[in-house]
Amino acid sequence: MKPDVKICGLKTSEAVEKAVSLGATHVGFIFFEKSPRNIEPDIAGRIAEKARGRAKIVAVTVDADNDDLDDIVYLLKPDILQFHGHETPEQVLTIKALYGIPVMKVLSIREPGDLKRIDPYIGIVDRFLFDAKAPEGSELPGGNGVTFDWRLLQNLDADIDYMLSGGLHKDNVAQALKETGARGLDVSSGVESAPGVKDLARMEEFFKSVQLASERTTGSAK
Numbered sequence: 102m103k104p105d106v107k108i109c110g111l112k113t114s115e116a117v118e119k120a121v122s123l124g125a126t127h128v129g130f131i132f133f134e135k136s137p138r139n140i141e142p143d144i145a146g147r148i149a150e151k152a153r154g155r156a157k158i159v160a161v162t163v164d165a166d167n168d169d170l171d172d173i174v175y176l177l178k179p180d181i182l183q184f185h186g187h188e189t190p191e192q193v194l195t196i197k198a199l200y201g202i203p204v205m206k207v208l209s210i211r212e213p214g215d216l217k218r219i220d221p222y223i224g225i226v227d228r229f230l231f232d233a234k235a236p237e238g239s240e241l242p243g244g245n246g247v248t249f250d251w252r253l254l255q256n257l258d259a260d261i262d263y264m265l266s267g268g269l270h271k272d273n274v275a276q277a278l279k280e281t282g283a284r285g286l287d288v289s290s291g292v293e294s295a296p297g298v299k300d301l302a303r304m305e306e307f308f309k310s311v312q313l314a315s316e317r318t319t320g321s322a323k
């Protein structure tokens with residue numbers, strides 16, 4: 102089966118259009134000031150219109166306060182809220198109830214014990230996203246282009262729905278799918294020419310690799 106693909110950190114209409122026309126199921130917008138992919142909610146809201154109804158619009162937030170969340174939800178009207186910080190299960194539940202929007206909680210993974218942290222979120226989140234832990238000294242909790250040991254996901258309960266992220270690119274995505282069987286992939290820096298600059302040719306190559314890998318695992322081109 103072809104996995105969902107989220108292209109994250111979009112900042113231009115052109116990149117949004119390209120992502121959706123290549124078959125992205127999700128497009129992500131980053132609301133985190135220190136990120137080279139940070140975007141103002143009103144601009145994100147405007148360029149996301151290209152994707153509305155064609156792909157899920159994801160708002161990526163990091164320990165955002167209520168005022169910021171209000172702005173993002175009002176101006177972007179996301180289909181999904183992604184929590185990429187230290188949001189507790191209680192906070193996730195409260196925010197989800199407040200806005201009535203599906204939520205995706207990110208957990209950063211480096212060692213087997215990290216996966217135990219999913220337990221209190223089960224039944225609250227609509228999907229997990231497993232990302233690599235940020236390298237020492239990085240100011241970004243995600244978007245660092247680093248991978249983790251994907252084999253750690255092999256013992257995960259098959260009912261746990263998740264997207265895989267962290268350092269994916271055209272040359273490793275087939276292996277990532279083979280090792281994890283992930284039903285969703287999330288990529289940002291792997292389809293950029295410089296931090297925050299999406300490269301349309303790299304996006305195409307990424308989708309080609311995903312397509313080929315899916316054909317290999319299912320024997321079907323669809």
Ligand SMILES: O=C(O)c1ccccc1N[C@@H]1O[C@H](COP(=O)(O)O)[C@@H](O)[C@H]1O
Binds near residue numbers: 163246247268269287
């Ligand atoms: O991309 C960012 O700058 C970012 C900032 C703050 C939180 C999350 C961020 N990105 C997330 O990181 C992964 C993909 O990273 P990469 O492919 O390794 O570059 C994805 O989940 C983004 O949503």
